[in-house]
Amino acid sequence: MAETIIGVMGGSGIYEIDGLENTRWEKITSPFGTVSDDILFGELDGVQMRFLPRHGRGHRISPTEVNYRANIDAMKRTGVTDIVSVSACGSLKEELPPGHFVLADDYIDRTFAREKSFFTTGCVAHVAFGEPVSKRLVDCLEDALKEIGIDYTRGGTYLAMEGPQFSTKAESNLYRSWGCSVIGMTNMPEAKLAREAEMGYATVAMVTDYDCWHEEHDDVTVEQVIKVLLENAEKGRSLVKAAVPKIAAAPLPCPSGCHNALEYALITAPDARDPEVVAKLDAVAGRILK
Numbered sequence: 001m002a003e004t005i006i007g008v009m010g011g012s013g014i015y016e017i018d019g020l021e022n023t024r025w026e027k028i029t030s031p032f033g034t035v036s037d038d039i040l041f042g043e044l045d046g047v048q049m050r051f052l053p054r055h056g057r058g059h060r061i062s063p064t065e066v067n068y069r070a071n072i073d074a075m076k077r078t079g080v081t082d083i084v085s086v087s088a089c090g091s092l093k094e095e096l097p098p099g100h101f102v103l104a105d106d107y108i109d110r111t112f113a114r115e116k117s118f119f120t121t122g123c124v125a126h127v128a129f130g131e132p133v134s135k136r137l138v139d140c141l142e143d144a145l146k147e148i149g150i151d152y153t154r155g156g157t158y159l160a161m162e163g164p165q166f167s168t169k170a171e172s173n174l175y176r177s178w179g180c181s182v183i184g185m186t187n188m189p190e191a192k193l194a195r196e197a198e199m200g201y202a203t204v205a206m207v208t209d210y211d212c213w214h215e216e217h218d219d220v221t222v223e224q225v226i227k228v229l230l231e232n233a234e235k236g237r238s239l240v241k242a243a244v245p246k247i248a249a250a251p252l253p254c255p256s257g258c259h260n261a262l263e264y265a266l267i268t269a270p271d272a273r274d275p276e277v278v279a280k281l282d283a284v285a286g287r288i289l290k
């Protein structure tokens with residue numbers, strides 16, 4: 001496998017990464033449409049890094065309108081092998097207070113207005129997704145969290161909702177009854193698309209609020225999310241800095257099957273494939289479509 005290149009997908013309140021060296025913002029074009037922003041190239045302790053603010057700098061793009069396919073395809077085109085998503089989330093459990101970090105290990109996808117696959121009619125594939133988060137990335141992120149002393153929980157389900165409105169109380173309580181830990185609007189279909197593109201993916205959920213279910217806390221507002229995020233910005237930055245050398249040194253391939261997800265996934269017979277659909281997959285599936 002090629003060298004590890006780490007992509008950070010920055011969520012709400014995270015529109016750049018500091019400490020990167022040899023930086024440049026570069027426009028990447030994707031056959032899947034408009035990428036949220038230019039991608040920041042750089043190095044951290046000699047490790048190649050890429051950074052993409054998923055809502056664009058200035059938070060221009062709503063979670064429903066982010067072009068997740070273009071973003072993941074663009075990251076792949078820049079050589080990214082593994083993506084760390086740093087996201088603001090609501091808490092669905094008493095024991096996960098604002099300021100706490102959660103390393104999610106599963107997702108429930110309740111989004112419904114987004115393109116969710118690179119593989120469409122003309123080139124169909126079904127990747128395995130029973131272990132949706134990269135264990136290799138989470139091991140490194142957990143080591144880094146311990147090293148720098150951030151309160152965190154390993155494991156928990158991230159409920160992805162469509163938004164952009166926050167949940168109703170009935171929805172919030174429904175997701176709690178399903179045992180979900182955190183709620184956000186973006187990590188699906190991002191995680192699905194990263195798996196299709198054979199990249200590792202992990203979610204660092206930074207808890208910013210108790211959504212709207214908690215009787216002793218006010219319902220979530222953007223003001224509250226941003227206030228907690230600003231208070232946590234330093235923690236997020238330290239985490240990335242501490243995790244990067246660990247990820248670069250971690251053995252490959254990822255045991256969760258991220259880096260060879262397409263090996264047995266393509267089902268469309270070679271002579272039934274649509275050349276136009278296949279052409280767009282040059283980055284995502286170039287390894288197996290060569």
Ligand SMILES: CSC[C@H]1O[C@H](OP(=O)(O)O)[C@H](O)[C@@H]1O
Nearest residue numbers: 011012063087088184185186225
């Ligand atoms: C600003 S509150 C709602 C917004 O925040 C989260 O964004 P991200 O996942 O990109 O950090 C949430 O998913 C919503 O998009």
Ligand SMILES: Nc1ncnc2[nH]cnc12
Nearest residue numbers: 088089090183184211220
């Ligand atoms: N309560 C919440 N619901 C959905 N997305 C969020 N992002 C931050 N807090 C959130």
